[in-house]
Amino acid sequence: MNIKLTIICALSLLLAPMLGDARAQSDYPSRPITLIIPFPAGGVTDVVGREVARGLQKALNQTIVVENRSGAAGILGTRALAQTSPDGYTLGILTVSGISIAPHVQSNLGFDAAKDFTPISNAVTADGAIVANVNAPFNTVQELVKQAKEQPGKFSYASVGNGSLPHLAADLFSHMAGINLLHVPYRGASPALQDLMGGQIDLSFESSLVTTVSSLSTGRLKVLAITGPDRSPLMPNVPTVAESGYPGFSALGWFGVFGPAGLPPKILETLNRAVTDTLRDPAVIERLTKVGTQAAPTSPEAFVKFLREEDQKWASIAKRLNVRVD
Numbered sequence: 001m002n003i004k005l006t007i008i009c010a011l012s013l014l015l016a017p018m019l020g021d022a023r024a025q026s027d028y029p030s031r032p033i034t035l036i037i038p039f040p041a042g043g044v045t046d047v048v049g050r051e052v053a054r055g056l057q058k059a060l061n062q063t064i065v066v067e068n069r070s071g072a073a074g075i076l077g078t079r080a081l082a083q084t085s086p087d088g089y090t091l092g093i094l095t096v097s098g099i100s101i102a103p104h105v106q107s108n109l110g111f112d113a114a115k116d117f118t119p120i121s122n123a124v125t126a127d128g129a130i131v132a133n134v135n136a137p138f139n140t141v142q143e144l145v146k147q148a149k150e151q152p153g154k155f156s157y158a159s160v161g162n163g164s165l166p167h168l169a170a171d172l173f174s175h176m177a178g179i180n181l182l183h184v185p186y187r188g189a190s191p192a193l194q195d196l197m198g199g200q201i202d203l204s205f206e207s208s209l210v211t212t213v214s215s216l217s218t219g220r221l222k223v224l225a226i227t228g229p230d231r232s233p234l235m236p237n238v239p240t241v242a243e244s245g246y247p248g249f250s251a252l253g254w255f256g257v258f259g260p261a262g263l264p265p266k267i268l269e270t271l272n273r274a275v276t277d278t279l280r281d282p283a284v285i286e287r288l289t290k291v292g293t294q295a296a297p298t299s300p301e302a303f304v305k306f307l308r309e310e311d312q313k314w315a316s317i318a319k320r321l322n323v324r325v326d
Contacts, residue, residue: 028088028267032063036092038077039160040070043189044210047291048124048255049093055278060270070187073161074098075109082111086118086262088271093123094258097164097207100310104318105163107326114311118263119256119303121275124293126208126253127228128169130241134220136202141225141244144203148179156182157203158192162325166205168314169227169251171321173205176246197221207253209234209292227251234292254296254310256303272300 033056037049046068053064069077074097081092094117103113111117130141136155138144148155159166162185174181184201186192189210195201197220205227206212213234215221225241226232229250241249257275259268276297278284285295298306 026266028270029060029062031089032065033060033088034065034067034090036077036081036090037066037068038070038074038080038092038094038098039068040188040190041068043160044126044206044208044253044291044293045074045093045095045255047210048288048293051284051288052093052123052257052275052278055281055284056271056274059274059277073102073159073164073167073185075102075106075161075163078102079110081258081260082116084260086260086264088259088263088267090260091120091271092258093255095165095207095256096254096310096314097160099256099258099307100314101165101168101318102163103311104315105168105323105325116261118259118261118268119300119307120259120263120268120271121279121300122254122256122296122298122303122306123275123279124255124288125296126210126255126293127226127230127232128166128206128208128251128253129212129226129232129235129238130173130224131196131204131206131212132222132224133196133199133202134222135199136222139222139224141239141241141246144224145177145179145245148177148181152180153182155202156184157205158184158186158196158201159205160189160192160207161185161187163323165207165251165253167325168317168321168323169207170205171323172251172317173227173241173246173249175321176249205251207251213290213292232292233289254306255293256307268300 035053037046039045053066057064078098084090099113138147196204223238225244279295279297288295
């Protein structure tokens with residue numbers, strides 16, 4: 001009898017953590033969830049993240065706390081997510097800059113993009129743009145290139161940080177056009193936009209049209225070209241960079257929902273369903289379209305495949321341009 005009791009007690013001790021984990025997953029979410037956004041408030045990542053947060057709050061019937069952790073072109077917030085517990089209570093809106101580009105242009109990131117995260121779903125894709133201060137002495141890509149060749153290094157452009165998508169898009173464009181532009185990195189899109197409108201910066205390579213669309217009414221900006229592969233429905237008269245004499249140029253942004261590595265399958269399934277339901281809501285799609293982004297929810301498996309393709313693409317570009325920002 002004592003032996004049986006001992007065996008039962010031992011089995012109970014072994015099974016207790018497993019039963020606890022199963023109960024935690026079935027009760028998920030039972031408390032507020034933190035959503036890390038690795039850029040300042042007001043930029044495209046923040047706009048997309050807050051839209052996702054509203055949808056998750058409704059779908060999961062739980063409070064979603066948005067936390068902006070900006071710095072180092074999104075690296076600080078991305079690293080913070082990698083270091084959290086995989087219990088589903090800390091998520092993040094991560095971007096092409098931190099996941100697909102940074103590993104190929106920076107060392108000592110503090111995370112492994114391929115191993116330290118659980119991809120939940122892509123959220124949106126976004127066409128970017130080359131935007132200029134209204135007083136800049138050029139109105140088209142062709143005029144910009146002509147002026148930049150006549151005055152190498154004179155014209156400055158803003159990005160959201162070293163190693164970001166706008167930084168590499170600008171480097172790729174400069175390489176293809178044979179010009180030299182002065183790079184001025186910022187902590188986020190909003191402060192960069194303020195200096196662009198104020199005339200302290202000549203150009204900005206935007207990773208989406210979010211801030212561009214909302215700021216055009218000020219009359220202090222002009223759009224030279226769309227950096228995505230196709231013209232934007234929001235600006236159908238604005239040509240792409242490829243149409244402007246540089247065929248093959250394309251820099252498309254994306255913003256996805258991630259958890260830390262090791263997210264339990266049941267929680268992953270719950271979160272993917274909540275994200276995809278949110279991004280298939282016609283009202284959400286309309287709001288995202290109005291700011292120049294396209295809802296692009298995916299299954300976790302499809303998102304992993306997409307991430308592999310993006311990694312290979314930007315690795316090739318970074319190597320060809322020999323870009324390092326350490």
